[in-house]
Amino acid sequence: MASNKTKADYPGGDKGFSFERGEGGETHQQASDTGALDEAAALTTNQGIRVSDNQNSLKAGTRGPSLLEDFVLREKIFHFDHERIPERIVHARGSAAHGVFTCTDPIPELTRASLFAEEGKQTPVFARFSTVAGGAGSVDTPRDVRGFAVKFYTDEGNWDLVGNNIPVFFIQDAIKFPDLIHSVKMEADRGFPQAASAHDTFWDFISLMPESMHMIMWAMSDRAIPRSLRMIEGFGIHTFRLVNAEGADSFCKFIWKPRLGVQSTCWDEAVKIAGADPDYHRRDLFEAIDMGDFPAWDLFVQVFDEEFAAAQPYDVLDSTKLIPEEVLPPRKVGTMELNRNPDNFFAETEQSAFCPANIVPGIDFSNDPLLQGRLFSYLDTQLKRLGSTNFHQLPINAPKCPMHNFQRDGHMQTMVPKGRANYEPNSLAENGEEGGPREAPATGFTTFPANAERNDPGLKVRERGELFADHYSQARLFYLSQTDNEQAHLASAIVFELSKVLIETVRIRVMSRLRNIDEDLARRVADGLAMDLPPAAPVARERVEMDESPALSIQKNYQPVMQGRKVAILFDEGSDKAAIDTLVAGIKEGGGTPFLVAPKVGPMKVKGGTLSADGQLAGSPSVLFDAVACAIMPDNAKKLAKESAAQAWFMDAYAHCKTIGYCPATKAEILDKLGIEPDAGVVPNAEFLAIAPARHWDREPKLRLLA
Numbered sequence: 001m002a003s004n005k006t007k008a009d010y011p012g013g014d015k016g017f018s019f020e021r022g023e024g025g026e027t028h029q030q031a032s033d034t035g036a037l038d039e040a041a042a043l044t045t046n047q048g049i050r051v052s053d054n055q056n057s058l059k060a061g062t063r064g065p066s067l068l069e070d071f072v073l074r075e076k077i078f079h080f081d082h083e084r085i086p087e088r089i090v091h092a093r094g095s096a097a098h099g100v101f102t103c104t105d106p107i108p109e110l111t112r113a114s115l116f117a118e119e120g121k122q123t124p125v126f127a128r129f130s131t132v133a134g135g136a137g138s139v140d141t142p143r144d145v146r147g148f149a150v151k152f153y154t155d156e157g158n159w160d161l162v163g164n165n166i167p168v169f170f171i172q173d174a175i176k177f178p179d180l181i182h183s184v185k186m187e188a189d190r191g192f193p194q195a196a197s198a199h200d201t202f203w204d205f206i207s208l209m210p211e212s213m214h215m216i217m218w219a220m221s222d223r224a225i226p227r228s229l230r231m232i233e234g235f236g237i238h239t240f241r242l243v244n245a246e247g248a249d250s251f252c253k254f255i256w257k258p259r260l261g262v263q264s265t266c267w268d269e270a271v272k273i274a275g276a277d278p279d280y281h282r283r284d285l286f287e288a289i290d291m292g293d294f295p296a297w298d299l300f301v302q303v304f305d306e307e308f309a310a311a312q313p314y315d316v317l318d319s320t321k322l323i324p325e326e327v328l329p330p331r332k333v334g335t336m337e338l339n340r341n342p343d344n345f346f347a348e349t350e351q352s353a354f355c356p357a358n359i360v361p362g363i364d365f366s367n368d369p370l371l372q373g374r375l376f377s378y379l380d381t382q383l384k385r386l387g388s389t390n391f392h393q394l395p396i397n398a399p400k401c402p403m404h405n406f407q408r409d410g411h412m413q414t415m416v417p418k419g420r421a422n423y424e425p426n427s428l429a430e431n432g433e434e435g436g437p438r439e440a441p442a443t444g445f446t447t448f449p450a451n452a453e454r455n456d457p458g459l460k461v462r463e464r465g466e467l468f469a470d471h472y473s474q475a476r477l478f479y480l481s482q483t484d485n486e487q488a489h490l491a492s493a494i495v496f497e498l499s500k501v502l503i504e505t506v507r508i509r510v511m512s513r514l515r516n517i518d519e520d521l522a523r524r525v526a527d528g529l530a531m532d533l534p535p536a537a538p539v540a541r542e543r544v545e546m547d548e549s550p551a552l553s554i555q556k557n558y559q560p561v562m563q564g565r566k567v568a569i570l571f572d573e574g575s576d577k578a579a580i581d582t583l584v585a586g587i588k589e590g591g592g593t594p595f596l597v598a599p600k601v602g603p604m605k606v607k608g609g610t611l612s613a614d615g616q617l618a619g620s621p622s623v624l625f626d627a628v629a630c631a632i633m634p635d636n637a638k639k640l641a642k643e644s645a646a647q648a649w650f651m652d653a654y655a656h657c658k659t660i661g662y663c664p665a666t667k668a669e670i671l672d673k674l675g676i677e678p679d680a681g682v683v684p685n686a687e688f689l690a691i692a693p694a695r696h697w698d699r700e701p702k703l704r705l706l707a
């Protein structure tokens with residue numbers, strides 16, 4: 001049968017092969033391969049056999065059955081059938097990039113870790129950001145915690161700092177992790193909802209686990225709906241230990257702070273982004289790096305000793321507690337810049353294997369029972385996912401410093417060790433043979449000897465530290481440290497989530513816990529649900545009052561800078577190019593990215609030339625941008641006023657409290673008719689650039705009934 005493909009239809013068709021249609025209609029593929037085809041250009045099987053025809057399987061006659069001997073077909077389909085590997089049970093949806101960590105403020109007095117030894121010392125890194133609950137194909141903007149995992153390829157081995165964008169966690173002990181994750185994932189019988197915590201089983205579990213209340217405050221806050229992965233903080237969460245060259249130790253928490261500041265979306269915006277661009281965060285990270293706008297974070301440490309720890313009203317081994325920055329100011333040690341996208345998503349992002357147990361000399365663990373459980377889990381999970389104990393040999397996981405030992409064989413072994421020395425000690429060197437590596441007592445990793453607390457008799461128990469029982473003090477600290485607007489977002493998020501909970505007793509139980517955090521919060525949630533407030537739940541340990549921590553608020557620390565922001569300009573036929581050019585230049589000058597939106601994408605005639613849009617109006621809703629402006633002629637504005645995509649464009653920007661820059665025709669024909677009144681953030685184009693990246697939250701009460 002004739003194929004109707006021609007050379008141009010085939011990728012690589014211009015690289016030496018030509019596909020020609022034969023006379024009379026039958027196809028024959030004619031390779032311009034005279035044997036001189038270079039190695040890279042020739043398509044081969046996995047055995048290196050050159051493939052002459054990649055379009056047709058081998059058949060017994062033109063219309064006959066396919067033949068089993070077709071090893072080209074069989075190999076190709078066999079490999080395809082096995083392309084998927086198990087996705088991560090948590091953090092399945094992720095995006096990653098390569099970069100470099102530069103030590104800016106060495107801390108040799110605290111740690112012998114080589115990456116912190118000298119100013120200017122550079123260490124390659126690979127960072128992967130993720131959501132927790134959804135599958136690998138789920139959307140990027142659900143309400144969820146974001147994973148923030150960094151692999152440092154140090155010259156003394158790999159160190160993985162596997163953290164989140166929230167400094168505390170839901171549970172105190174690893175033994176509860178499978179329960180937590182089962183409860184938040186899609187429900188077991190129905191397979192929904194995906195990537196969402198707003199359902200019965202999650203809130204049922206949470207309501208029965210008062211230790212989760214602090215984390216719930218964070219998860220219901222705007223932290224859980226970030227604007228960009230480039231604008232999230234990162235936290236190692238657990239207390240770790242630093243050990244210096246003399247063997248002296250200190251405790252330490254790790255914190256990443258984004259150079260672009262922390263910024264979040266609002267809930268309505270996050271929901272709409274999920275529809276407009278399910279890959280929103282992945283695309284944002286990829287495009288920023290691709291255009292050379294490299295995201296950067298500063299790494300800080302909070303360093304303390306046993307005495308400090310003993311003086312706090314909480315246990316530093318409890319992962320549901322943080323150390324307020326105002327109490328213990330973080331100290332900067334270096335900067336991470338992500339500057340290279342992976343070449344291949346599967347080989348790098350998907351196969352990257354992080355493990356909190358990967359530490360280097362100078363860093364050690366604490367007895368945090370959540371951390372201790374993680375030390376087991378990750379290695380185990382890699383074997384399941386990557387299928388071999390040799391997963392460390394994959395390029396993305398391999399250390400960049402020398403690595404040799406006597407571990408041998410196993411599935412997919414890629415190393416080819418020479419000689420007989422596969423055991424230690426051996427005396428083969430005395431026989432003139434290769435003896436292999438030896439222990440390094442002076443420079444090798446040695447575990448810090450402290451075990452439990454000094455006065456702990458160390459009996460085997462299934463118990464928690466006394467202070468672990470205070471579940472509410474820090475939840476209250478977080479809530480009270482937020483702005484009024486942030487508190488309203490938080491209360492509204494709980495109302496939204498509980499409104500999706502169908503079991504009434506669960507809602508009631510959650511409210512009974514909220515009363516122990518803050519009466520006002522509990523009242524707002526009860527009002528939002530139109531339910532009565534239940535009595536407060538009994539508490540295991542009385543709350544202590546803590547000083548507010550402004551560092552916990554996004555809005556109190558927000559710096560409206562253009563750097564790293566994406567700003568859209570809507571235009572149409574006949575628009576004034578000079579006005580658009582001015583806006584574009586101003587956005588670029590501030591380090592932002594302009595994006596032209598028009599009803600059509602092709603080149604359009606405008607006053608002063610032609611312009612092509614970067615995106616079509618219906619496919620480029622304003623939720624995808626940080627701020628919007630426009631330059632439209634009166635007739636076109638009249639036309640656009642009837643277009644629902646244009647109406648939604650402005651209404652959403654307004655409702656999401658963004659800055660809107662307007663031209664006279666847009667104001668008269670569109671904004672006025674939509675009821676969008678000028679305010680501090682709805683301004684003529686001439687005033688737009690100065691305030692573009694700001695969010696105008698004081699507009700919100702006019703637009704939305706918040707709890």
Ligand code: HDE
Nearest residue numbers: 088091128147148149163164174177237373374377378381
């Ligand atoms: Fe994880 N976690 N986790 N986790 N976690 C995994 O390891 C686990 C916890 C975190 O981009 C898994 O390779 C247990 C806290 C990140 O590839 C698994 C417990 C924090 C990532 C696992 C926790 C994290 C993971 C799944 C309770 C913040 C993604 C796939 C003790 C400090 C890393 C994998 C990446 C991934 C287990 C709790 C962060 C199953 C048992 C707390 C960022 O091993």
